[in-house]
Amino acid sequence: MGTTERTAMIITAATALLTLTLSLLYRFTDLPLWPRRRRGSERPAVDWGSAPDLPAYSYAALYELAVRRRDALARAVRCARDAGLPVPEPLTVNLVETRGQDGPQEGAYAALALSAADDFLEDCLPPDTVPTAEQLAEFEQRAGRPYDRRAEEGIALTDVVGSLEVSRIGMQALACLTEGTALTLDRPCFHHPLHARGTERVLCPPEACTAESPEDALVDDDFVTVCRNCADGTPAPLLVWTQAGEVPYYRTEFETKAVFRTSGYGAAALEWDADDLLRAFVEWPTFEVDHGDGNGNGNGDGDDNDRTEATA
Amino acid sequence: MNTVDWSRALAGLLLGPLLVLVFLHPFSLLVARIVRGRPLPPPRPSRRACAELDALLGEFERTGATAGTPSPAPASPAPSAEAP
Ligand SMILES: [Zn+2]
Numbered sequence: 249m250g251t252t253e254r255t256a257m258i259i260t261a262a263t264a265l266l267t268l269t270l271s272l273l274y275r276f277t278d279l280p281l282w283p284r285r286r287r288g289s290e291r292p293a294v295d296w297g298s299a300p301d302l303p304a305y306s307y308a309a310l311y312e313l314a315v316r317r318r319d320a321l322a323r324a325v326r327c328a329r330d331a332g333l334p335v336p337e338p339l340t341v342n343l344v345e346t347r348g349q350d351g352p353q354e355g356a357y358a359a360l361a362l363s364a365a366d367d368f369l370e371d372c373l374p375p376d377t378v379p380t381a382e383q384l385a386e387f388e389q390r391a392g393r394p395y396d397r398r399a400e401e402g403i404a405l406t407d408v409v410g411s412l413e414v415s416r417i418g419m420q421a422l423a424c425l426t427e428g429t430a431l432t433l434d435r436p437c438f439h440h441p442l443h444a445r446g447t448e449r450v451l452c453p454p455e456a457c458t459a460e461s462p463e464d465a466l467v468d469d470d471f472v473t474v475c476r477n478c479a480d481g482t483p484a485p486l487l488v489w490t491q492a493g494e495v496p497y498y499r500t501e502f503e504t505k506a507v508f509r510t511s512g513y514g515a516a517a518l519e520w521d522a523d524d525l526l527r528a529f530v531e532w533p534t535f536e537v538d539h540g541d542g543n544g545n546g547n548g549d550g551d552d553n554d555r556t557e558a559t560a
Numbered sequence: 561m562n563t564v565d566w567s568r569a570l571a572g573l574l575l576g577p578l579l580v581l582v583f584l585h586p587f588s589l590l591v592a593r594i595v596r597g598r599p600l601p602p603p604r605p606s607r608r609a610c611a612e613l614d615a616l617l618g619e620f621e622r623t624g625a626t627a628g629t630p631s632p633a634p635a636s637p638a639p640s641a642e643a644p
């Protein structure tokens with residue numbers, strides 16, 4: 249054997265040994281093998297408290313919180329997928345069949361929740377934006393009155409709240425998925441989903457049950473879940489700023505998404521399970537509540553209709 | 561005189577990692593699997609994702625999973641301070 253061959257063999261053996269050591273360390277340990285880049289900046293802390301301590305529920309603060317929670321859920325869903333948990337891809341999630349499938353569906357619920365949270369936030373006006381002339385004109389044409397930032401934000405608030413609520417359900421679904429338990433809805437307070445959770449059951453408040461159009465009637469006409477404070481004292485509902493002044497969200501007619509009114513964000517649809525509620529949230533433009541009388545709450549297509557449509 | 565033909569000898573720099581890739585690494589995983597008698601731990605990216613998921617879910621459990629946070633006082637839109 250020549251010197252060249254012997255040198256080549258020594259080099260081969262040395263590099264093989266080094267590479268094998270590194271690859272096994274990588275595979276089996278968490279030792280840092282190269283200087284870490286800062287991992288895409290630090291993750292912001294997210295407060296998941298049901299009654300966030302925010303100044304007077306300001307739209308800007310709640311929007312900010314909703315974006316943070318949605319981002320945290322998106323990250324958690326991505327991690328769960330990378331960790332090999334059964335979470336369907338977002339693109340296919342609307343097609344995923346969950347009812348009557350084998351195995352836990354909590355991964356699909358998490359993906360559905362993320363999809364709904366995205367959808368609701370998309371319909372919201374970011375608090376620091378100034379509407380373009382085009383948007384101003386579109387608003388005037390749609391609402392038949394001059395642009396009113398407060399009215400726009402008031403209605404968008406119901407979407408922000410919806411995003412907050414559904415992000416929470418998504419995190420619960422992921423927690424259940426990792427623990428191997430089944431997701432049960434932790435229902436909010438019917439009057440205001442940002443109150444403490446709806447641990448009490450009361451008869452549906454009469455002002456909510458006497459909605460003017462029949463298809464706005466509640467799914468469960470009997471009971472709603474409310475927080476302890478609302479059960480004990482005067483309820484403080486989530487108010488929406490409309491032309492007629494401030495109105496509880498469940499009395500807003502076509503200003504907000506029908507699915508929020510009909511389900512009370514889950515608090516008024518006690519016979520719905522997580523599957524029903526998430527489907528309703530994701531498919532809200534076409535979702536049909538099974539009333540038995542053939543009347544759904546579907547509002548046709550798109551979000552412009554549900555805000556301005558005057559007749560059913 | 562023994563002179564080394566470095567252009568050929570340095571091919572070992574490529575041959576070494578190649579040997580690991582196609583043979584030594586899979587072989588050591590197999591040996592590890594047999595010696596341990598139970599499945600191997602998940603690979604690093606999956607472990608890292610798992611740890612991050614745990615951190616996110618832990619934050620959720622800590623700050624929000626309880627139903628007992630107080631709601632704002634009725635008739636006042638300002639929320640009260642959250643329970644610790
Ligand atoms: Zn009904």
Ligand SMILES: [Zn+2]
Nearest residue numbers: 437443475478
């Ligand atoms: Zn309440």
